[in-house]
Amino acid sequence: MISGKISRRTFVKGSAFALAFVSMPTLVLGQTIRIRLEWQEFRNSPQYGSFYNAIRSMRANTKSTSPASWRYWTNVHVNYCPHNIAYFLAWHRGYIYYFEQQLRTISGNSALTLPYWDYYRSSTIPSEFTDPTSALYIANRQNTNVYNALDLSPFDPSVYNFERGRPDAFETRIESAPHNPVHNIIGGVMADMQSPLDPIFFLHHANIDRLWHAWALPDGKGMPASTASYWSGNFRYASNLTIQRNKTYYPGWLGYDYADNSKPTALPPQAESAPRLIRVQAQGGQMLNRPPVGQFATVPGRVIAANRRSLGAAQNIGLADNSVTVQIPLQAADAQTVRDLVSAAKDSSAPAPASGFQSAKVVLDGVQLTGAGQGGGFFYNVYLNLPESGDVSSSRRQYFLGTIGAFELAGAAHHGGGTLEYPATAVLGNLEGSDLREINVSLVRVNGNNAPRGQVMLIKEARLEVSNEEPWDRSTPPPKSGCYC
Numbered sequence: 154m155i156s157g158k159i160s161r162r163t164f165v166k167g168s169a170f171a172l173a174f175v176s177m178p179t180l181v182l183g184q185t186i187r188i189r190l191e192w193q194e195f196r197n198s199p200q201y202g203s204f205y206n207a208i209r210s211m212r213a214n215t216k217s218t219s220p221a222s223w224r225y226w227t228n229v230h231v232n233y234c235p236h237n238i239a240y241f242l243a244w245h246r247g248y249i250y251y252f253e254q255q256l257r258t259i260s261g262n263s264a265l266t267l268p269y270w271d272y273y274r275s276s277t278i279p280s281e282f283t284d285p286t287s288a289l290y291i292a293n294r295q296n297t298n299v300y301n302a303l304d305l306s307p308f309d310p311s312v313y314n315f316e317r318g319r320p321d322a323f324e325t326r327i328e329s330a331p332h333n334p335v336h337n338i339i340g341g342v343m344a345d346m347q348s349p350l351d352p353i354f355f356l357h358h359a360n361i362d363r364l365w366h367a368w369a370l371p372d373g374k375g376m377p378a379s380t381a382s383y384w385s386g387n388f389r390y391a392s393n394l395t396i397q398r399n400k401t402y403y404p405g406w407l408g409y410d411y412a413d414n415s416k417p418t419a420l421p422p423q424a425e426s427a428p429r430l431i432r433v434q435a436q437g438g439q440m441l442n443r444p445p446v447g448q449f450a451t452v453p454g455r456v457i458a459a460n461r462r463s464l465g466a467a468q469n470i471g472l473a474d475n476s477v478t479v480q481i482p483l484q485a486a487d488a489q490t491v492r493d494l495v496s497a498a499k500d501s502s503a504p505a506p507a508s509g510f511q512s513a514k515v516v517l518d519g520v521q522l523t524g525a526g527q528g529g530g531f532f533y534n535v536y537l538n539l540p541e542s543g544d545v546s547s548s549r550r551q552y553f554l555g556t557i558g559a560f561e562l563a564g565a566a567h568h569g570g571g572t573l574e575y576p577a578t579a580v581l582g583n584l585e586g587s588d589l590r591e592i593n594v595s596l597v598r599v600n601g602n603n604a605p606r607g608q609v610m611l612i613k614e615a616r617l618e619v620s621n622e623e624p625w626d627r628s629t630p631p632p633k634s635g636c637y638c
């Protein structure tokens with residue numbers, strides 16, 4: 154066993170070694186490094202029994218104030234999790250780290266690690282989780298195949314920025330997809346903030362954590378340096394459970410690594426049973442035109458608050474099991490504001506727009522799920538000003554704003570109301586040849602194999618909102634210092 158402070162090269166070799174001999178821990182900075190395994194390896198490893206028994210015991214424990222109970226960890230998520238805001242990835246890294254510690258305590262197996270589910274290898278929930286007699290089972294999932302949730306775009310070599318709010322930031326991208334859609338497509342409790350009630354939650358989040366690490370290798374890309382103020386302070390999980398933010402910078406600092414640190418490069422094989430309809434709606438490489446324009450009441454631009462203006466809105470948008478484009482006409486002065494923002498977004502040396510408005514976002518306000526929508530099983534990709542015809546999937550990076558489904562709404566409700574905001578300054582800068590007399594927000598429906606029909610969601614208002622806030626999503630990445638190790 155290696156001990157003391159070791160170089161990154163030694164560590165990488167150590168990881169490869171550990172990959173071959175998975176029970177052999179290595180050391181980084183004096184810390185034992187244990188390897189988290191993909192479920193298919195994990196289920197055949199000696200750790201499986203410890204994991205299964207620990208989960209069975211926790212789910213049987215009804216004392217919700219005790220960390221030995223299942224409910225306790227769900228409550229941690231309900232009370233403290235950040236979604237659609239900064240530190241989504243880092244907070245969850247600490248969360249599943251503490252959960253893994255708890256599994257060790259309960260099982261008495263100090264070598265136990267959290268397994269991950271690599272849905273880019275197999276998009277079907279492992280059978281141990283779908284067997285009704287298993288302690289890993291939960292009822293009322295909508296789907297067990299998450300193929301339609303998958304997205305390769307966060308791993309495009311050009312994705313360099315990390316922090317939410319910067320253009321094309323990895324944290325925003327991976328939360329939008331595959332993270333949110335996996336919650337939505339599985340549905341049931343996975344589609345709301347109680348999602349850790351479903352044991353598959355922890356394998357999903359271990360995989361998201363692994364994908365973050367895989368993306369960041371080998372140099373940390375545009376992540377703020379470990380010494381940056383971004384990492385100062387603590388994350389809270391309970392009144393007596395916190396972690397220093399900077400500890401979540403690198404998995405090795407928390408004593409683990411993953412058996413496979415490669416980025417996904419292809420979608421997994423489709424499940425044989427998936428109907429043709431689902432293929433067309435999947436996110437990978439299919440042709441799809443801009444959805445038809447729906448008929449909605451529109452309202453002209455108006456002042457929202459000091460230094461914030463709606464440039465136009467559409468109201469009372471009912472979303473059913475089809476895709477739709479919401480058209481928002483712009484009056485002349487508001488159209489000029491948009492054109493100024495587009496020019497400024499294309500050229501950061503251009504003078505600030507005369508209107509004083511520097512940034513834009515699409516706001517979906519007063520959003521509610523219907524009874525049919527509450528169980529999940531579907532979501533929508535949200536795009537700004539898609540060309541009328543063309544391949545939506547290849548346009549994804551240019552026009553994509555994010556996702557909306559039961560899970561995003563549960564998160565929004567949880568953080569103060571049914572309002573979802575999609576930063577749009579950078580996307581405006583991607584618009585070409587558009588006459589900009591109107592704004593088109595397209596909601597492209599994606600279903601699991603099993604999805605609700607009829608109306609699932611009601612949006613009280615969709616608007617393009619501008620403000621005089623500095624458009625962080627136009628600024629350059631932070632200078633890098635330190636190392637990712």
Ligand SMILES: [Cu+2]
Binds near residue numbers: 332336348358
């Ligand atoms: Cu999650």
